[in-house]
Amino acid sequence: MTTVTVVGAGGKMGQRVSNNLATSDFQVLFSENSPQGKELLASQDREVTDAAEAARQSDVVILAVPDVVLGKVSEALVPELKPGAIVLTLDPAAAYANLLLKRDDIEYAVAHPCHPSVFLERTTKEEYADTFGGIAAPQEVVAAFESDNETARKLADDVIRVMYAPVVDVHWVSVKQLAVLEPTLVETVACMVGSLLNEALHETVHTVGVPEPAARAMLLGHVQVALTNTLRGSNPFSDACLIAMDYGRESIVKDDWKKIFDDGELDKVIARMLKIDAVKRDN
Structure with missing residues (x-):
């Protein structure tokens, strides 16, 4: 079974992606440092796992933390990852700025939601209420994965489609194009x-x-x-x-x-x- 870790699972984006992943077929581990976030996860019956411990077990590690700390978080967790694991960030800024700790034997992906289109044909109240996406209204996603490892890209695609669901399509571009x-x-x-x-x-x-x-x-x-x-x-x-x-x-x-x-x-x-x-x- 594929293991996915959400680092920052008690934060705003961490909560959004965790809510979808928690009902998926993946084994999902939740990591959170803040007391408020831990309390929130406890109220959702989501056990908190130490980030380094979770990283060592994971096939995909989602860094759902603020851009300004992504560099430091990657420095702490990337050395713990098993070869072939994927680091998935939610915004392109840190990847574009080369702030993520690099390892040649792991993969890096970035995926950002487009949010439901202003022209989306909404047919239910739930779709109308979901202006952000990830709950009821379909949205598209733009992602970057610059390795030629198609197996890893497919896994990243699978995770992205679950965590931002419902997803119409995932568009693959370069990190720079995503930053533009x-x-x-x-x-x-x-x-x-x-x-x-x-x-x-x-x-x-x-x-x-x-x-x-x-x-x-x-x-x-x-x-x-x-x-x-x-x-x-x-x-x-x-x-x-x-x-x-x-x-x-x-x-x-x-x-x-x-x-x-x-x-x-x-x-x-x-x-x-x-x-x-x-x-x-x-x-």
């Missing part, structure tokens, strides 16, 4: 735009004085239209809307904004996220 997707595409751009929309709503209501129900209704409906028109080509924008869009770009967006896709800028934002001086490069 997150943070650059979805955090630097998409999440920032979401925050900007919220700020614009606040200004509309609290500075201009538009009643909040009217402003919120207008914004949320038009967000749907904006996304489907631009990303799916559902309908053309009106000529007047295009003029207003051009004004918005001129007023809000910097001319050189596409520099965020340069390698140096990717290094910069990941170093900032990991709270390190600079991204490490292999010699």
Whole structure:
């Protein structure tokens, strides 16, 4: 039987992946350091196993811990792994920055959920309520595995499909490509735009004085239209809307904004996220 360990099983992401793995056919071990996390796991009747002990038994070790400590956690656990084991992280930043302790006789994978699409056809209340994914709403996953060990990749794929279930598909890319997707595409751009929309709503209501129900209704409906028109080509924008869009770009967006896709800028934002001086490069 395949043994999978979740390190950080009492944390936010640790809980999400543990909930799915706990009902799987894998033998699952749970590791947690914090008293609060241990208490939570105890309330779920999940026995806590020492991380090093669990690592020695495992075929796959999922490091569900904050990015800023992944380097130290890998230094403690990677030496304990049996040859052929897989280290699976949930974000690409630490792998991209070469912070994970390297061993030639083990494999490394990264897998990040796409979350349920805004265009997902939801047919149940449970799917509608699951905005994050991993409970009821189907989602896709993007993963990186740069070894040519297809047996290990298949095992990683199997674990990924369980821990993020229900999964539509797993898309395999390089670590760098995954880092371009997150943070650059979805955090630097998409999440920032979401925050900007919220700020614009606040200004509309609290500075201009538009009643909040009217402003919120207008914004949320038009967000749907904006996304489907631009990303799916559902309908053309009106000529007047295009003029207003051009004004918005001129007023809000910097001319050189596409520099965020340069390698140096990717290094910069990941170093900032990991709270390190600079991204490490292999010699």
